[in-house]
Amino acid sequence: KQEVTQIPAALSVPEGENLVLNCSFTDSAIYNLQWFRQDPGKGLTSLLLIQSSQREQTSGRLNASLDKSSGRSTLYIAASQPGDSATYLCAVRVHYGGATNKLIFGTGTLLAVQP
Amino acid sequence: EAEVAQSPRYKITEKSQAVAFWCDPISGHATLYWYRQILGQGPELLVQFQDESVVDDSQLPKDRFSAERLKGVDSTLKIQPAELGDSAMYLCASSLPGLPTQYFGPGTRLTVL
Numbered sequence: 001k002q003e004v005t006q007i008p009a010a011l012s013v014p015e016g017e018n019l020v021l022n023c024s025f026t027d028s029a030i031y032n033l034q035w036f037r038q039d040p041g042k043g044l045t046s047l048l049l050i051q052s053s054q055r056e057q058t059s060g061r062l063n064a065s066l067d068k069s070s071g072r073s074t075l076y077i078a079a080s081q082p083g084d085s086a087t088y089l090c091a092v093r094v095h096y097g098g099a100t101n102k103l104i105f106g107t108g109t110l111l112a113v114q115p
Numbered sequence: 116e117a118e119v120a121q122s123p124r125y126k127i128t129e130k131s132q133a134v135a136f137w138c139d140p141i142s143g144h145a146t147l148y149w150y151r152q153i154l155g156q157g158p159e160l161l162v163q164f165q166d167e168s169v170v171d172d173s174q175l176p177k178d179r180f181s182a183e184r185l186k187g188v189d190s191t192l193k194i195q196p197a198e199l200g201d202s203a204m205y206l207c208a209s210s211l212p213g214l215p216t217q218y219f220g221p222g223t224r225l226t227v228l
Contacts (some may be wrong), residue, residue: 031214042222043206103158103160
């Protein structure tokens with residue numbers, strides 16, 4: 001059974017710092033891995049999607065890497081800003097019977113960027 | 116920009132009552148998902164539709180939960196009777212068939228007293 005773990009559960013940093021969020025998964029048979037952002041009481045916004053054949057994806061100040069063989073992904077945020085404060089979730093897409101697949105989410109990292 | 120709509124945004128109900136949540140996906144998105152997110156945890160898939168057909172409801176507690184998408188557009192998730200442990204955020208998402216990116220709605224926060 002696929003399990004997704006995120007470390008740390010919470011992180012507080014001063015504005016301007018570079019930071020790394022970690023995600024690990026137990027089964028390397030994934031289609032892709034996705035990082036989401038969730039603001040308090042809101043839905044999820046997709047940040048980056050890495051296909052299983054890729055090593056990294058970049059969008060602005062965000063860079064996500066994927067090491068499928070070791071079951072790890074990192075989300076790097078450069079020059080953090082107070083507006084980056086949110087919960088960051090990673091999810092892996094796995095095959096699930098027949099032609100279906102599904103997202104398995106981690107429990108998230110709550111990030112607070114202090115002004 | 117098109118968005119997934121959900122209503123109500125907040126619902127407070129008493130144990131044993133019935134509740135229903137509504138979701139309107141982005142136009143043209145044939146795949147629709149309902150997730151439950153308990154506070155402090157990641158979302159868990161409850162049911163997935165392809166058009167009006169259920170393709171995965173393995174995690175749906177079928178003794179009390181039901182979901183329908185009669186015309187393959189909007190969808191309703193019902194709980195009857197609600198239990199204390201059902202307090203959670205219920206998220207709806209949609210995607211184009213075959214594409215991995217899911218677009219999430221704002222969610223319905225359910226509190227069962």
